[in-house]
Amino acid sequence: MDMTWFDEMEGRIPTGGARTRFAPSPTGYMHVGNLRTALYTWLIARSLGGKFILRIEDTDQGRLVEGAVDIIYKTLRDCGLTWDEGPDVGGPVGPYIQTQRRDLYGRYAHLLVEKGAAYYCFCEKAESEEDSGDFGRAADPCRDIPYAVAKARVDAGEPYVIRQKIPAGQTTFSDAIYGDITVDNADLDDQVLLKRDGLPTYNFANVIDDHLMGITHVVRGSEYLSSAPKYDLLYRAFGWAVPTYVHCSPVMRDAQNKMSKRHGDPSYEDLLAMGFLSQAVVNYVALLGWSPRGEYAETEFFTLEELVGVFDLHGISKSPAIFDLEKLKYFNAHYLRALAPQAFFDLARPYLEAAVHAPAIDLALVAPLVQPRCDTLLDIAPQVDFFDAVPEYDNELYCHKKMKTDQANSLEALGWVIPALEALPEWNFDAIHDCLIALAEAHELKNGRIMWPVRTALSGKAVTPGGAVELCHILGREETLKRLRAGVEHLS
């Protein structure tokens, strides 16, 4: 075999700093678990001053989904997970799409056969589940076909797959999270490396690509923990340096099931549609399975940049974590509140416009009222529905024990308020506020005795964003007086 290609490939491998890769399969949406893996992978690279590479693993042609790669780009960009090399930006070790690297895998697979660490297998592809055609545990008869004989059959055009030849003995590999793990090689099977169609299996393509791309930290889900020893054997058979493995436990929907689209669990895109902010999702997800050590052990709010500074892969947890929407809401509420008023207004505007149609309402005045009262952007609409029209309500609403209000004294209070507000020279927050407070003082009453009936008549709701003064101000004098009079009517 002409080996100049090998030297050429090996010669291109980057050396130096840390290099990590996120290698999703383009299936159409981003799982929360995937996003977390991407985040940790990115964080390892950035915290070490290294490179983050994006590679698309599309060897399963049957599962390709149109537009899926764009969703990956968008999600990563949204979250701030910038990549240094990838299909769109290129890089020194491309191409970054597996199907475009097809012949590479074949060459390495054949090389492995020559090295005696793999063999050609001519067994029929099994049709049924039971007869998988997979002998495993070194029982495949093809394993012992002399190389020259097998090679002749291959050259003659006979269909084949290439299988890894697991040696006898034990294999110990090391994982940054789980430590050293030793397995008996008898428990490992001669997995297929190159499929009948010439494409590599995931396990093989991964090893080849990670090596050729100079990946130093292989970050992936813990479901690959059991195939890690086979990876190790592959690296060793090629004589390559073994990367640092970082296996991450899964994100669960409950104690026994992973989060999954199939169970109706939200993907990243779904969370955005549910009114969550990507910074909140990133912050929450970062802490779902990882925690900072030392002086930051009690800190929970981190920007991406701050995470880069404190991230340490040793803080990654071994056990699975259950995704808790309530806690995500807490983070989201925090980020929503932390927004500058204008920034919040920009975000909230579409939701406000969809809920409030009365042209006289200044949404810029409504926004700051709902800002501290939202867990998600979807919480806006139900709070502001009364601006368009007062809903049906019961006079019981006027009765509030703590405010010491009942229907009779509410009617009385509204009777005082209406002329006072009619006479107000200026219609602004302070003027309205002082006017109503003065009214309470004049009658030697608690503020609530005046405020509660007013707010009730204006909104018809027990709970509103903002109190009586805010509502008067936003509704405007005309609408305020109209609703107040309607309240009097309602109570009479």
Add this chain to the structure above:
RNA sequence: GGCCCGGUGGUCAAGCGGUUAAGACUCCGCCCUUUCACGGCGGCAACACGGGUUCGAGUCCCGUCCGGGUCACCA
């Protein structure tokens, strides 16, 4: 079933042989207050179980139980 991994409040989690076993979410109470929310204060609530090792064990060892992963020409 074999092999591998895991197991601290309902949830996320500190803890690395000696702590009154942190903190956060949720829930409850109180304060603030023109409702609610925000904010502040306080409270409920945990080392799966059994054996060792040790002066001393959530922390180390063994077993049990429970949970997960994996055993594809999917990734």
